Amino acid sequence: MLQNVRLTIRTKILIGYFLVICCLGAATIVVSERISSLQNEIETIASRDIEIQNLITTIRYNAISMETSQRGFIITGDEAYLDPYIKGKKEWEANYNILYPYLSDNPAAKKILEEIKLIIENWIATAGEPTIALRKDNNTQEIIDFFYEDKAKQDIDLLRIQFENIRQTEIESTQNHLMQLENRNNNLIIGLYTMLLLVSVAAFMIVSFVSGTIVKTIKQVVKSITDIASPGGDLSTRINVTARDEIKELADATNALLDNVNNQNWIQTKVAEVATMNQGINDMKTLAESFLSKLAPILNAIYGVFYIRQGAGEQQRIVKIGSYAASGEEEGIASFRLGEGLVGQAAVENRTFLLNTAPDHPIIIKSGLAQVTPQSILVVPIEFEGKAVAVVEFASAESFTSQHLKLLELIENHFGVAVNNVAGRMEVERLLSESQVLTEELQAQTEELQAQSEELQMQQEEMRMTTEHLEEQNLFAEQKTKELEKAKAELESYSEQLKQSSQYKSNFLANMSHELRTPLNCILILSQILSENENQTLTPEEEGYAAVIHSSGNDLLALIDDILDLSKIEAGKVILTMDEVNVSEIPEHMKLGFSPIAEKKGLSFQISVADDVPAVLYTDGQRLQQVMKNLLSNAFKFTETGSVTLCIQNADTESIKKYVPSCLNDTVLAISVTDTGIGIPKNKQQLIFEAFQQVDGETTRQYGGTGLGLSICNEFTRLLGGRIVLKSEVQQGSTFTLYVPSRPNMEKEQLAVEHHEAAAAAQDIVPAPDWMEPTISQANEFEVSLFKGKRVLLVEDDSRNVFALVKALESKQFIVTVANNGKHCLDILQQQTGFDLVLMDIMMPVMDGFEAMRAIRQDTAMLETPIIALTSKAMKNDRDKCLEAGASDYISKPLNMEQLFSLMRVWLTKQVGH
Structure with a gap:
């Protein structure tokens, strides 16, 4: 059953991809499970360590609060000072009970914690409670004696030491756990590389097998085609492919093409045979019978009749002058008027008639042994100069094929000339016969009549040659006219397709803008409401989630605007607003926008403006700032350490000649953005200015982005009359220099926008x-x-x-x-x-x-x-x-x-x- 399944090349490739993806999926699941396990352990250790440190700090705070509160009450006698003491006394033991289970796996820390408990309980019993009782009784002397002896200082000092000891002990325990996790992480990395190697080997084997099955069949087809196309190759040979895919379809199409070529060769051969048959025939009946005898076997016809057009005006008739395989009264009707029967109608309309069902046809073809009734009738007019000069009728015991019809179509185009030529020659012969009769009657005029006859014969020959020349010129002119009309139609069709393509693109951008902005509108509104949290129903963490959703929605909106900007640039519909731009305000705008980014990433952001820079620049300020912001955004995105520098200065003459030679008489600013980031290879420095392009796939995965920013920068800079120049070294950083000319004489565009x-x-x-x-x-x-x-x-x-x-x-x-x-x-x-x-x-x-x-x-x-x-x-x-x-x-x-x-x-x- 599997042998009957049709596996296309695409299916084979997809099966190979599916198997490779399955291998990758299995490897990914195993690695993800191990990574998730390590991550959970890291989170557990981190949260446990933070909880232990918080509890230690809280117990220490409780102890210090009790001591401070006790001293404050003793000094002032105000019982309000006892509130921290009472609170700390209630809380420290509860916090101790929470902390104690965390240290069950660390005996040293557990022992220290138990000693801390004893110290706190001892201090409360020997120092805290007794002194508070003495102060409530106003027993000042005993309080002075108590502090003079300083019985509690030793407990407090020991308590501080023990708190520090337990903190250090817990830090060492955490470090040991982290070292164990690092060892397990290294083992995971080794396992990952091993699994990657195994998956790569399996993928290579799968791809080799799939490609081998495809290439083997293609080579078989190529070999068959080469054998057929070689000198002396047999066109009757056919390609045999057992595979059930597109290559099988290619082989079948090639075999069909070979069949068509054979048919064309057969038709051309038969046309040539019929054309050579007409040579040397000067009698119309001989021509008709020769034509029928030659063509009937080719068409597999068992009966044929040839009719010639005779007479003039209303007396014209279609008269039979020859037949093929006819006998007795069954030779057919002797003549037809124009429009009478299929023969007469074919002569009037210049139209071919084919009848494939003729069960009651009166004609019966006889042989020595049997009688045959024709099953298909074919009536074909013979045309000369747009007029049917003859009609041929064939009958066959089987249906005529399209190949037969094509052959007759080619033959009738030139056989009409042969019929006309024979008719002309017969007319000449008739006139010669008449002249001979007149010669016998009028001996005196013999020489004159002979001269007239020779002259008439020459004129007719000249007329025949002129007619043939005109026919050739007419055919050539008609062919050229058809070719010109075809070329014109193709150009009009191509122009219409271009218009439709442009309209489709505009409609697509408009509709896609609507389809994307509609759900995006809902996302931005709801995320903004959630992030504002006016009802205070969300936690700070949930507010952060909402803010991230809102920020991501704005990023998507910016992407849509970038795509629309590119479309407007391409369509030439961007309108520049040329006006005065205050150069001194540019650094402040850039500093305000990018200083927080620099602080967050720990980068140095420096801006320098040369003293001789003009105060005012005539250009489109909005487009200029958009280009600068894109360049600075890229610099901060691809820089992890170091600095980003913005420098504004006048361009030197050599740079203007080299990059913007049309602006030699204008003021040109050179605005450069320099970073210490990843850099760009030489072979990729032109690629990044194309839409949706970045340095490579790794850059896209690590830093994100769509690759539209630099493309838009490049197009806007071109519209402003400037240019962007890039200098970069891999791992050394990049410098994008923007050359912007000042155009004070350009007409300002006034935009009718409120x-x-x-x-x-x-x-x-x-x-x-x-x-x-x-x-x-x-x-x-x-x-x-x-x-x-x-x-x-x-x-x-x-x-x-x-x-x-x-x-x-x-x-x-x-x-x-x-x-x-x-x-x-x-x-x-x-x-x-x-x-x-x-x-x-x-x-x-x-x-x-x-x-x-x-x-x-x-x-x-x-x-x-x-x-x-x-x-x-x-x-x-x-x-x-x-x-x-x-x-x-x-x-x-x-x-x-x-x-x-x-x-x-x-x-x-x-x-x-x-």
Whole structure:
């Protein structure tokens, strides 16, 4: 049964990969189990050691608190000083009972702990309680005598010594456990390398076996094809493959190709035979019978009739002049009018007729021994200059094949010329006969008639030659015309495909932006609410988890923006805003952003600015800072120890000539970022500037990232008219130098974008109006009183976003009503009124946000109600579409709730003002 299973090459390779992955999976499970076991032991030792040290410190603190409290009470007589003594007396023994089981495996530490207990109990009995009792009785003299003798000092000093001894003993015990774990870890590493070697050997054997089975079959096919293609090779040979995969399909396709080649050769051979047959024939009947006799055996026909077109005008008829294998009355109809029967219709339409079922055909083909009834009839017109000059009919006891039809199609294209030539020659002969008769009657005009006859013959020959030449020219022109039309059609098709590809790409980016931003919006909103922990229901550790989720979501958002930036650059839709940039502010921005990173990683971050650097640079400040931030981010990412240095200076003339020669007359800044990180090999220094590329796979696994940052830096720098130059040595660090020209004469681009749209697109905070600048506490109370009880209609189809937004809005005391799409929104507005604000999603089923906003604005009661559009596409013209549809404002997903609340505050305040 397995022999009938079709194993494709892909299946074989997948089976090999599956076996290799199984080996790797087994090894991974074993190693993971051992690593998990070691990790658990390390965590157990660490937590136990910390707990023991904390308990020792707590008992020591209890003892010292009792002593300090006792002395304070004795000195002051204030019983408030006895509270630490009473508390310590209650707690030290409980802490001792907790600590004692931890030291059960360390006899030395256990013995010291028991001595500590005895010392504390002795001090309480001999010093603590007696002196407190004396002070309560105001027996000052006995207290003085007690301290004069200093009975308790020896116990306290001994207690300190014993606490230090037990701490040192426990530290030594922990070190011994760590040494044992290190030995076990070394054994694990040795086992890991051994297992890796075994897995590699098994994988090599599996791959060798799978590739061997594939290559063996391919070599067999190649050998067969080589034998067939060699000089003298037999085209009738066929490739035989026993494998049941794609190579078997390749062999079958090759065999089919060979069959087709053989068929073509057969057709060309037969066409040549028919063409040579026409030579030397000057009689139409002889031509017809020769044609039938030659072609009928080739077509396996058992009957044939040849009809010629005769007459002119309405008197034209199709007349039979020859037949094949016919006898008696069964030779067929003698003639047809044009359009009469299949023969007459074939002459009118220049069309071939094929009848494969003719059970009641009157024609019966006779031989000496039997009679045969034809099963297939074929009627073929012979064409000359677009006109059927003859019609041929064949009958066969079996069906005609496509190969037969193809042969007749090729033959009829030139046989019409042969028919016309023979007809012309017969006409010439007829005229010659008539002239001979006239010659006998008119002896006097014999010479003149002979001259006329010769001249007429020459003219006809010239006409024949001219006709043949014109036919050749006509065929050549038609062929060239068809080739030009085909090339034009191909170019138009290719151009249309390019347009569609560009449109598909734009639609894909827009839709993917929406599909990614919609769930990302829910993640960012809910993680922000959790991290703020306003209800204090989360532990600090859980707050940290929420903050990490929120940070990761922002990283994903940055990745989406990077991909959109690359797409805009590629499409040539990036608009540069050329304006004055204060160079002195750049170091402060970079220091503010990256100094915390340097402190966290323990790196030195230095910034130097040359004295002769111009105060103002004319360029796109936003793009310039984006490039610098990407370069500094990479420097800190790939640097573990050492330093990162940012240097800003004027570029020297040689560097300008070499890297930006078009800016020789402009001021050019050289901004370099130098690190002491891992460095970049020479052969990888151009690769890293391509999209989604890093130095190698190991760099990706260790440091993460998508490889988009440097690609975007390179493209933005090119748009700014500059260049990025890299110098790097492996393990020595890298220096990225950014050459940026100052272009004061360039026209400034004015972007028609309001401040709050720019804030929404760049994920910045929307600035409040000048009249909204009270203190922070006053602003919060302003906000609470403004939001409380306001009715908000949320139109959103995604249940995750609905859940997140409702939670966030209700935390600000909004009253929220939810609509699942635009139609549901309109239904709610017909039943309820008095909404203070509408939050409208754009991409929804049934009715989208654009259509819903247009319908809302047609209601005079809703003309002044603020509508804030929410969209996930974030494409360039989304804002204009939203405002045209009736939106009051626009914000892109994922939503920053502070931005959203700021926008809502602005529009609700305007409503209050109205």
